[in-house]
Amino acid sequence: MRLRSLTAAVCLGLAPFAQAQEKEINMCVFDLIGSSGDQYALIEDYALDMREKGIKFNLEPYTDEGVAMSSFSAGDCDALAATDIRIRRYNEFTGTLSAVGAIPSYKHLETVLAAINKPSASQYMKEGDYEIAGIFPLGAAYLFVTDRDMDTVEDLAGKRLATLNHHPDAVHMVNYVNASVEPSSITDFGGKFNNRSVDAAYAPGWAYEALELYRGIGDTGGVIDYPLGQLTMQIVVRDDALTDEEAQTSREVAFDHFNTALKSVKEYEKDIPDDTWVEIPDADIADYQEMFRQNRIELRDGVDGDGNEVPEVYHGEMLTLLRKVRCRINPGASECTAPDRE
Known part of the structure; x- marks a missing residue:
């Protein structure tokens, strides 16, 4: 009994100490x-x-x-x-x-x-x-559009895109394709897309149901099946x-x-209906990739192709790592040997 009592006393004494360690x-x-x-x-x-x-x-x-x-x-x-x-x-x-x-x-x-x-x-x-x-x-973030024919860079010119206020690289990208920035927040961009006050918005797949973006897609829109970013x-x-x-x-x-x-x-x-996805022709994908690459370089260096100042958003060493991963998986890509590779 004495040994049990001693053991219990020790355990009780250590309990506050053990709790304090968390x-x-x-x-x-x-x-x-x-x-x-x-x-x-x-x-x-x-x-x-x-x-x-x-x-x-x-x-x-x-x-x-x-x-x-x-x-x-x-x-x-x-x-x-x-x-x-x-x-x-x-x-x-x-x-x-x-x-x-x-x-x-x-x-x-x-x-x-x-x-x-x-x-x-x-x-x-x-x-x-x-x-x-x-x-x-x-x-991945995808482009949700009210018109499924809006599947090339040229088609985006002049269109209104819901763009998050705190997302400077998205603002730069929208301006780059000569589209119109519609300043938005994460709480209201879905509503703007659904009532079609904008022509397009970018969001991950879960937003299709959670934010009811299928309403904005309607019978004429779709989801462009190409990741804008992760x-x-x-x-x-x-x-x-x-x-x-x-x-x-x-x-x-x-x-x-x-x-x-x-x-x-x-x-x-997978919950997004198959006929809602809009496939981009393989011939256009290379152009998309090069456009994105030039944007990343501009947002890394803080200057655009015309010598104008733009926000310095991206970390150069991370961009280099991402390029190495892309080239490990697809070593034949043109960016892997480009003189201005990231």
Whole structure:
């Protein structure tokens, strides 16, 4: 009895100590649908795995990404899960993953994420007082159009495109093709497309049902079957929130969820009727790829082909990595030997 009593006393004495070892971090999580959305569920699954690593994330859902950003900036949370377009302000390297036309397929994306989640790439995950602690696929962004004949660059000239206010590379791209920018937010671009106050909008496949974009497509529109870019959800933390080892573990745990997240992405894309997809002729794809490449170079260097200043948006080393991955998968592409290759 004495031994049992002694053992119980020791365990009770250690309980508060063990509890104190679990680190707690408040995380603001953006999901347009809220706590019932797929993005929130993805972060919930990640958080459960991190709990086993001794880190407890207290999740707070936000349906407005701007508000989530403000809460993070105000210190209401020490971690933020949001789209890479927003996270770019904290890390230009990982924010370049959504560069226009830079990741043509999910195979390319998996190869890239596998590379940058290795410990050898950890230096790129830190920028200033912040660190990227996880990256998840949200799906390729496609062009949704009200007129399915709008399938070439020339067709876009003069058309109105819903363009996110905080997406400077998309604004540059729209101007590049001589289309008209319709400033929009993630909460209202779907409505503008559905009431046809714009001719086109870009979004991942899940938006077809979630935002009812099929209403804007109607009988005449479609979805252009060519990825404009790859959207990701990224977790950024204040640099002092996690140790270097914990941050690396977090990135690896997040990457473990890649296949699950991608499965969900593909299911949403399969829900789009086959006759809604608009195939681009093979002869035009090379022109699209070169146009995207020139845009990326301009947004890397901060100057366009006419010598005018444009925003410096993209991280050069990430663009080089993405080019190497593309050329590993398709070594015969003209960009692989171009004198101005990324």
